[in-house]
Amino acid sequence: MKYWLMKTEPSEFSIQDLAKAKKKTTHWDGVRNYQARNFMRDDMRIGDRVLLYHSNADPSAVVGTAKIVKESYPDFTAWDPKDKHFDPKSSAENPRWFMVDIQLDEIFLEPISLADLRKVAALKEMELLRKGSRLSVQPVRKKEFDAIQRVAAKQK
DNA sequence: GCCAACGTTGGC
DNA sequence: GCCAACGTTGGC
Numbered sequence: 001m002k003y004w005l006m007k008t009e010p011s012e013f014s015i016q017d018l019a020k021a022k023k024k025t026t027h028w029d030g031v032r033n034y035q036a037r038n039f040m041r042d043d044m045r046i047g048d049r050v051l052l053y054h055s056n057a058d059p060s061a062v063v064g065t066a067k068i069v070k071e072s073y074p075d076f077t078a079w080d081p082k083d084k085h086f087d088p089k090s091s092a093e094n095p096r097w098f099m100v101d102i103q104l105d106e107i108f109l110e111p112i113s114l115a116d117l118r119k120v121a122a123l124k125e126m127e128l129l130r131k132g133s134r135l136s137v138q139p140v141r142k143k144e145f146d147a148i149q150r151v152a153a154k155q156k
Numbered sequence: 157g158c159c160a161a162c163g164t165t166g167g168c
Numbered sequence: 169g170c171c172a173a174c175g176t177t178g179g180c
Contacts, residue, residue: 009166032164033175056166114167132173134165163176168169 002043003145005051005062005128006102007136015052015063015107024104025069028137029077030085032097036137041072041098043139050102051140051148053128054111061111062148070101109155112148122147 006028008014018026031037050066074095078087090096117123127138 007166035175060167134174136165158180160179161177163174165172165174167172 002045002048003051003140003142004039004044004048004068005053005138005140006066007053007055009056010054011056014054015104018052018066018102018104019107021104025101027070027075027101028099029075031075031099031136032078032085032087033136036135037098039137039139040100044068044071044100046071049105049145051145055136057111059111059113059115061113062108062117063111064107065105065149066102067105068100069103072098072100075099106152108152112151116151117148120147120151 010016013026018024028040031040046068048068050068051062052064052066053062054060074092075085075090075097076092077083077085078090078095078097079092080086081088085097087096114129117126118129122143123129126140126144127133127135
């Protein structure tokens with residue numbers, strides 16, 4: 001089993017929106033970065049665990065966990081000229097962008113902010129905390145996932 | 157295939 | 169809203 005982190009801007013789609021979604025499940029559309037796409041298309045498997053992160057938030061923070069419930073398929077929002085993430089270079093015949101479905105596991109009682117994450121020794125090398133890191137879908141080490149879950153468990 | 161110009165991300 | 173750090177585009 002692998003571990004991931006996926007970013008979302010809460011003003012666009014928050015973890016609370018995911019909680020309200022049918023079966024607490026959503027397709028993770030709108031990723032338009034090749035490295036992020038490749039992780040979704042090639043490496044994500046059903047059952048993999050996901051940290052959900054709110055970017056451009058106050059504060060930006062890891063807010064909960066989810067799991068992969070459907071493996072990659074074409075991101076059809078890229079074909080819709082009215083969609084914000086429309087890409088004329090992607091077609092049904094030759095899709096350029098892919099997505100997966102995720103289902104909510106848990107919303108943390110309190111978001112774990114970037115400042116808090118930086119205090120955790122086990123997260124020293126975490127991609128999210130690297131200067132200049134912008135990748136919206138990124139792999140996470142097991143020890144990092146576990147460390148964040150331990151921080152969340154202390155909230156209870 | 158280089159690289160300048162441009163667009164985007166995302167913390168602050 | 170600023171701007172540093174990236175990623176992409178396209179002329180050459």
